[in-house]
Every structure is written in C-alpha cells, then in structure tokens.
Amino acid sequence: MTRPTSARPLAVFDIDGTLVDSRASIHQAATEAARALGLPDPHYDRVRQIVGLSLPHALAVLEPGLTPPELDRFTAEFRASFGRMYDAGHEEPLYPGTMETLRRLHRDGWRLALATGQNRRGVARNLAREGWADLFISSHCAEDGPGKPDPAMLHAAMTACGADPATTTMIGDTAHDIGMALAAGAHPLGVAWGFHTPEEQFAAGAHHVAIDFPDLEAALARFASDRLAA
Template sequence: MTDLRLVVFDVDGTLVDSQGDILAAMTQAFHGIGETAPSREDILGIVGLSLDVAMPRLAPDLVREQHFALVDGYKQAYFDLREAAGTSNSSPLYPGARDVLDTLAVQDDVLLGVATGKSRRGLDKLLEGHGLQKTFVTEQVADFHPSKPHPSMLQAALADTGLEPSQAVMVGDTSFDMEMARAAGMKAIGVSWGYHPVDALHLADVVIDSFHQLPSAIERIWGMDT
C-alpha cells in the first residue's frame, strides 16, 4: 500500500466563511417568490446540502415548481453578490487556512481534495478568487453527485487518487460531512468554527478549534508521531 494520504475539505463553513452571502442570497430567493425567508439558524443548517435537496427541507410546504424557482433565485443572487464584492470579500478564508493549506500542499505524502455542495462554476470562482486553482488534486462538486451525506463525492475522490478509505480523512463543519465520511469508510475531523453546532459533529473522530490544530489532528488520526 502506498504511503500517500488524502485530506478532503468541505468548503463553505470550513475553508471559507461565506455565510453573509448565503444568508443574503437565500433571503432574496424567498422574497423573489413572495415568501418569508427562513431563520438564520435554519438557513445555515442546510449549508453543505445540494440546493435541490436543501430547498424542500427549508420550505416543505411549497410545491416543486417553487423549489426550482428558489434554486434559480438563490444561484443568481449569490452570483450577483459575489461579483459585486469580490470573492476574497464575500467568501474570505478562515484564519490560518492559507498557511495550513500551503504547508500540507508541499508534503510529498499528502494529497488535498475538495468535496462541496457548491456547483462547478461556484467552486471555480472561489478557487480563482483565492489563487487556489492548483492546490487540490481532486475536486468534487454538487453537479455530478448526489447530495451529502451520500458518499459519492468521497468515493470519487478516492478513485481519482487511487487510495483506500483508510488512507483518507474528511475535514468539515457539518453533520453532513461527518455522515458522508462514515458512509465512505473514512475518518473525519470536525471544525468548530463553521455553521453546525459542535454537538452536531458527534460522528467526528476529533473536533478542532483552529486551523493550526489540523496538522497534528491528521497525524493523530493516521497514527503518526505528533
């Protein structure tokens, strides 16, 4: 078995803090169809799900056509907000994220990946805005997979890299990330700074409170010396 290891990151709430645009775009989408927007807690609670799954969960009393309209309205509002503010302002990296990504990226035995509920277009814009286009060797997006917590994204990441679940770890801020990792047979690291409360991350093997704790957490999970 190769010594390579794979670290797969969620994006919103893990690498970047995009909640301002998420909340604003969702509010605009609901107002656009004449409905009252859900609460902040409810909106952040569905972050990580694909939009076609998130909207019925947020608005179970609406009909299918309204859910489609919400998806379209959200995408357009989010695009407009990002274009107006710029990626680095609308979705800033969390403190320490850049340093840790750069540190991990130069390690010969570590590969980095992404598994996100974002679209391909959305992820491309984000990576371009932060200069991260060459950081990740596998990038899994909502366009081509069932929504989290289905393990499809992580299974594809493993297939891309030729690694086994025991050689990989998922890093995320939501229960969906933890459930997805479990379903894929992978270890999981929860982050406390994201959009789900820490007690929702009970399936995580470890929960960290800052990005600078991540390298040692990865070492512990893989049985390395810290």
C-alpha cells in the same frame, strides 16, 4: 525520504464553512430568494442546517411546503442572488489560517481534494483563488452525482487521488460531511468555526472537532502517524 504516493494520506476538504466563510452570503441569498417568493425571511439557524446539501435538496428542506415549480423558482432566485453579489465584486473570505494550513499539508506530502455542496461553477470560482489550483488534485461537487451525505463524492475523490478509506480523512463543518465520511469508511474530522456546532458534529460521529487550524493540523498529524503505524 519521500513517501510513495500510495502511502501518502488524503485530506478531502469541504469548502463552505470549512475553508471559506460564506455564512453571511448564504443567509443573504436565502433571504433574498424567500422574499422573491413572498416567504418570510428564514432565520439563520434554519439556513445553517441545510448548508452542505446540494442546493435543490437544501432549499426543499428549508421550505418543504413548496411545489416543484416553486422550488425551481426558489433555487433560481437563490442563484441569482449570488450572481448579483459576484457581479458587484463580492468574494467570500477565507478563514484565517486556511492557506497556511493547506500549503503546509501540501508541502508535507499530503494529497488534497475538495468535496462540496457547491455547483461546478462555484468550485471553479474557488479554484481561481490564488494558489488553489496548485494545491488540490481533484474537486467534486453535488452536480457530479448524489450530494452529501451520500459517499459518492468521497469515493470519487479517493479514486481520483489513488487513495483508499484507511488513508483518507474528510474535513468539514457539518453533520452532512461527517455522515459522508462515515458512509465512505473514511476518517471524519470536524471544524468548530462553520455552520454546525461541535455538538451536532460529534452527534453525527465526528472523531474530533478542531477549534482552530493549529488544532486541525495536530489532528491530521495524529491521523497520518496512526496510518503509517498500521
């Protein structure tokens, strides 16, 4: 028997560090942008902390001493670096198990959406991946309004998918994702393979941090079972 749409849980996924392994490309773009402004190469540990925030905000956190015109140039150079990568044919790989998990969730009646710090162009690039456009009901990014950890994107996803906080879980790899979930009243789930450590995510309030996709699927199954029993 098919569950009514209103009873189906909603899983909202982050992209970078959760579904897509963009660690090397984001660090490369930050490094090339810093060099263009004559700044020291940023250490990866500093770069990983800002991933998930909207780009201008993230880069202002990375280099807080920049003037507004310098920040504008830093942002433009970061985007230009990614443009060069894509022009050269680069595509960030999916984490192993990503598509299998997404397809199983979709098959099992989950509603799926995206909430990311990427811009709309980046979202479109990812939705052009084979099979993605058929999986996700809606996508939301920092260009649509306030970025993470503000709950605006998650509220928009719930509205678009006809869900409410009690039936919604946010899956991400950073404290920013966890903070957004908590601010929206949704269930916060982390993953251990992205930018922030499990310890950082638990400190932000994650209910669980999955060590791999089977562990994530088990956590989602528990969430769905608990919601149906409520």
